[in-house]
Amino acid sequence: LQFSLTAPLCLLTLLLLPLSLGAPISPAEPISQAYSLALYMQKNTSTLLQTYLQYQGSPFSDPGFSAPELQLSSLPPAAVSFKTWHALDDGERLGHAQGAFLALTQHLQLVGDDQRDLNPGSPILLAQLGAARLRAQGLLGNMAAIMTALGLPIPPEEDTLGVVAFGASAFERKCRGYVVTREYGHWTDRAVRDLALLKAKYPG
């Protein structure tokens, strides 16, 4: 069953969602919501990265700073070959994104804590990091809804950070925050593409 629903009805359906568990739901609606959220997130990712770098001092705050080889083992990179990406099935696609945003929410929490320690006098940065984390959590929820709608199994929540996070030096924490905010942007970009693809596949 495919309905063309207006936005208020859509919201109503969302509200009624807990009451109508088990009822078959169209994937188009959560896909659309997730897509909208991802688009909204995409608009703010570069601002977050720039704000973050600005507060870290040189070399991070130097114009044109980029260190693509800096990676975090705990955070899956968003970069993937187009062929591989295109060949992913819905379950894999959503699974990758789900895993990445789960890791990102945890990492953004860590980076927020780090920055509260390193840059306590920068409420703007702390607010932006907090907002990014909440959005990532929102997108996670949306993706779970899609997976439910598509009948896919939802992967369990894992602790992606492990125990290595606390021994890092100040500079390492700055680097870590850079990688997290950068990857948050990359994963958001990828999520927009993922959801666009799904949207095309499951039109409302």
Place this chain on the structure above:
Amino acid sequence: MALFSAFQTTFLLALLSLKTYQSEVLSEPLSLAPESLEVSIDSARQCLHLQWSVHNLAYHQELKMVFQIEISRIKTSNVIWVENYSTTVKRNQVLRWSWESQLPLECAKHSVRMRGAVDDAQVPELRFWSNWTSWEEVDVQSSLGHDPLFVFPKDKLVEEGSNVTICYVSRSHQNNISCYLEGVRMHGEQLDPNVCVFHLKNVPFIRETGTNIYCKADRGDVIKGIVLFVSKVFEEPKDFSCETRDLKTLNCTWAPGSDAGLLTQLSQSYTLFESFSGKKTLCKHKSWCNWQVPPDSQEMHNFTLTAENYLRKRSVHLLFNLTHRVHPMAPFNVFVKNVSATNATMTWKVHSIGNYSTLLCQIELYGEGKVIQQNVSVKVNGKHLMKKLEPSTEYAAQVRCANANHFWKWSEWTRRNFTTAEAAPSEAPDVWRNVKSVQGHCVVTLFWKPLSKLQANGKILFYNVVLENLDRPSTLKLLSIPPPANGTELTLDQCSYQIRVTANNSVGTSPASIIAVSGDPGNKEVEEERVKGTEDGFCLSWKPQPGDVTGYVVEWCERPGDPLCDLQWKNLGPDTTSTVVSSDAFRPGVRYNFRIYGISTERIPYLLEKKTGYSQELVPSDNPQVLMSNLTSYSFTLSWKDYAAESQPGFVRGYSLYLKSKAARCLPGSEKAVLSDDSICCKYKIDNPKQKTFVVENLQPASFYEFFLTPYTSVGEGPQGAFTKVTTPDEYSHILIRVILPMIFSILLIMILCYLKSQWMKEKCYPDIPDPYKSSVLSLIKSKENPRLTIMNVKDCIPDAIEVINKQEGTRKSLTETEPTKPTYLYLLPTEKSHSGPGPCICFENFTYNQAASDSASCGHVPVTPKAQPQLGLLTSSENGPKALGKNYVNSLGEIPAGETNLNYVSQLASPMCGDKSSLPTNPPEPALCSEYKTQMAIPMGLASPPSITLLDEGEHDH
């Protein structure tokens, strides 16, 4: 008990073993070497911690030992540190020693060894070094992991200005590594192929969040760095001080040093330690701390305040006696009691500061803008009598206390306000009067000045005025006048009264002010003197009065000109002969009049002198209206009698007259002056201010002058005004007037007469048609030869000829060409009647005149000239004369159309022309038919040369 016996046994055993040991030592020296040396690393602090023990000691043996420690870097031969560490050693005691490395320990391999020696006076024979321990190697690099690049030290915290050594450890030999401090490349020294060291000297504080130092490889994207946290130098607390208010709690305060500049890494802690009690407290606040004094503690306290952060510890000390640092509590139960007009009592209580201590209390009394301060010693209850207070006055009293024996600080003030009671007014009101005589009555206006607050001693409720008639002493009259009235007007039947004025408040009456009014109002004429005022006022002086004078009064109006002139007066003592009257109300340019009165013993004022003056004279405000009179050729008179010199804002000292003329020189009595518009003129100075006329003399006749008059005061002249223009008359004009005027009058008279008698005159002198009988010619003729000759009578004239002109076309000729053409004349023969007269009737024409008349195409009288034309022939009248033409004119057409045969009628002037005036033609013919009227006059034959006269054809001659 069992424990004690065990301890005793152990002690005995130890003593035994020591004796054994000593005997052994004495026999064979035994080296005491450090053993079990272990080295550990504290990376965060860049410290090497050493621990070891000395095994060869006897039980319970304590020896002073010195340990020599060597530290080498990279290789054992490169010893970078040697230190002797002295300590007391027990058997199997673990000894510890730490060393902080400037170079991060990760940057190079370090090796440590040590040896020991006994440094104890008990066993001087053991003073030699033991063998070195083996080198203990510390190599952190090997445990770093597999990252390609490391930078050390991590998160180091240093003070501003300190020196820091930084290194990187690279795993790759090929890569060139460059390192930057805040984006600026650093240059270091290669410690080994993989390690490079950078020495930073005198590091600056950049920001609270630390300084980034990072290294990166040329190839690849490897970035590694550290954050160097540089804090500001931690300062010691300032102004550390403690005090108590109740001897139970001490409050210690201090000013913390400037912020270390790091947000979280360098938290400061403050600790208060008292050495006598050995107590310590960690202060919760950054700048103060409370310390509980134990009830039975000693009075002396020795405090140490320790401020501490990660890098540094700072201490300040303070030794004091508790009783010397008492800051008492503010007094309480403060009351002001028994408040009278001049006294009040203040009571209060203080908190005790020990059993035998005395407090010094300070009382301040504020009132009437003054402060009175007094000190009182108090145990518990304080009491102070405040004396010499002013009645009816608000006061504020406050009290504070301090330790009398050892002053430390005053307590806070406790304040109370109170108002003293009223008392009777202390001074008589200052009274003055003004006496006028109105319709036989004496109108006395009394004035008095309100009593000052100090004199009134309370609220004045009314003023009592008692009038005592001096002629009838028993008669009293009482008036009660409430404030705010400061005067009253009394109408007295006569002027011999004594007036007493008193001021009354709720408590009593003031002394009376007495003034007498006599029958003589005292306004006798006194010469007014001028005084010169200054900014400070008017300095008035007067002659001392002989006889009894109880005082003087100077009186003046502050607003002269105002009906309520704001009368002021000043009382002066009998010995005074001068005073300065000053007032803020005095204005420049206002004339103030002062009257000086003497007060007799009977309290009667009498006028002594009058003064007048300006506090500041100004230039005159306006110029007089000048009238000019008596203008002659040489002088004129100016007058300005209406000018009010008295109302000018200064004494008019005279007048300046400016006279402008074309003459280059000024007249005598004047001098040259330059006006404000740079024009030059002559100035006459009139020094007498009472002179209000001036004669300007020695002027030039028929000259133009301009004058301008302005008064002047001591400050200057009046405003520049317009000049009045005047021109002196000509010298002869008056003579001319005397001649010409009568002449004009006479002529006018004659003309009027002539006009009135014009008819008569006309008849007499120039009749329209002269009466030949009346003509002088006639008399001339008569007087001469022919008495018979008479004037031709009109009826004697008969028209006698008609002329028909047959004129040829184009035969117009000028007058001069008379001969060639001969006009065809019809000759009229004279009738018989023409002979009836004394002579033939002759008409003739004056050609000369006729031509002119003809040219103007008008008719006119033609004067007769006695000349006759030679060709004139006598015209005879024809029978075919046109009878239709009844008019007696000689018609002559101006133009005759060519080829026409005109019939010109030429009539001889008929008889009506002669003598009959009523038949004179009044209507001349129409211009188109302009006929030429030819005056004809009968001329006696004797005067005309040819006997016959022909009427000429006009067309022949005129056209």
